Amino acid sequence: MTDTPDKQTTGTTAQNTGRDDRPMFNRVALVGLGLIGSSLAHVMRRENLAGHIAGATRSEATLKRAEELGLCDSYHLDAAEAVKDADLVFLNVPVGAMGTVAEHIAPALKKGAILTDVGSVKGAVIRDVSPHVPEGVHFIPGHPIAGTEQSGPDAGFAELFENRWCILVPLENTDDEALARLKRFWQAAGANVDTMTAEHHDLVLGITSHLPHLIAYNIVLTAADLEEVTESEVIKYSAGGFRDFTRLAASDPVMWRDVFLNNREAVLELLGRFMEDLHVLQRAIRWGEGDKLHELFKRSRRIRREIIEAGQDTPAPGFGRR
């Protein structure tokens, strides 16, 4: 489906064709104004993707801050108000809140609108959101593989999606045209777009994102609980490697709680494999099997090189942070 040639639509919604200055969508609603929501707002401004950006969050403080930053054109505590008349609606809330939000906004959704999300788990979001999607609304789950350890409306920036991948998960009855339009949106935001099933997404992200976060949280907790090494020592000498993990472990606790609760099976399966492999390393260390350790460590060096060649990380030593 990703290879479907883009078609020019002739509907009432303006298209960003490069031939005029009409925005790609007339009205886009952002339900949730954290890192992803605010980054979407920034890139929509830069690329002229929305005639009107309607922002919604249930936190008054966040809404006020979004307004101070000028992220949107209208600001709403009630998400149902924001999505009214919107041609494109983004759900940017923790995975565990998707169902409730969808149920609340459903009656206000416009016929023909595209409803998408940016959640890190796709199976659970489809399970929770689908039952509420009205006839005539195109629900296309999505997930941009981009982020930082920061959260909130101040954390966003227009370049967040640049050269990152966005995975779209078309459902059985997904409209090709709606899918093509959402794909064009993400491409205009700088992303590469892939499609896959929800099940495969949840396994792929389980290993590339969920397990790494779990491990990072865990090692930080192990370090904090040691009695023989003080926390101040852990902090002082963190440049030996530990500090790398603390970045992921500084990610939003609510978002990540929801990820683990909602991608339970894939995470537990992958965690089982991780522990098996760790037992192999543990045994090799205990028995002094140097050749085995050396062979295993050599293998993992190549993957870093390939990630850099694929443009998914910087070649600069130490992430270039010197």
Add this chain to the structure above:
Amino acid sequence: MTDTPDKQTTGTTAQNTGRDDRPMFNRVALVGLGLIGSSLAHVMRRENLAGHIAGATRSEATLKRAEELGLCDSYHLDAAEAVKDADLVFLNVPVGAMGTVAEHIAPALKKGAILTDVGSVKGAVIRDVSPHVPEGVHFIPGHPIAGTEQSGPDAGFAELFENRWCILVPLENTDDEALARLKRFWQAAGANVDTMTAEHHDLVLGITSHLPHLIAYNIVLTAADLEEVTESEVIKYSAGGFRDFTRLAASDPVMWRDVFLNNREAVLELLGRFMEDLHVLQRAIRWGEGDKLHELFKRSRRIRREIIEAGQDTPAPGFGRR
């Protein structure tokens, strides 16, 4: 011991007193010209710490490259030649090679010289090197907590030690004056200096460096071995968190093999605790204990902030690599 006021020595070796342009040491030998050795060469040039830098490595290719880069003043395949007449000798070789190298250079060491190392394990280095140290030579084990995932003579740069910690491990009979001189050297190289026992060093580094590397190697191997997710998918979507681990897992395989073989007890003890903690998270996920996960994840956020406040990592999101 770190609080001993610096004294001006009146010996034959020049001191970098700030009052003249004499180098801090007349002749410094670098045995091993990888990341740390070449960085030492760069910073010694910049700060005028050595009248003559003698570089040694048993690899002809590395020695040739060091010469092309102009890292040293003389180049030696035989480390015993390099250390002759040196006032300060650095052993910059993998931990498992320290004993052999020490035995080889011992007869060539000058009386009064300081012999130090930069190995990531201190107990094993003391065990392997001490028996070979001649009477009158000051052996002071050391470890700069600095590095990148790159290795070899091209990887070094003068700023590597800037605001990083260098741990010195004075032995029972360590001469105060020699310790003060080595401390001044590291401070001139940009580092902060701490002293502690070898046993404590090996535990502190076990949690802040060795365990993080082991975990990083392990998750990369787990990902590479999955059948349901291709390696190309792991690479494409690595920005979800996985890529952070690949940096540590790209570190020198020989160096790290030697670390694990030589800090076995501390690493196995810490690994046991890490797995215990991981089982707690595993169970919380299996039983859907959201409150517990949330509490644990909130705790680990604070440590990141403290590392940044201590100047041990950048506050920029994503390590500033956008």
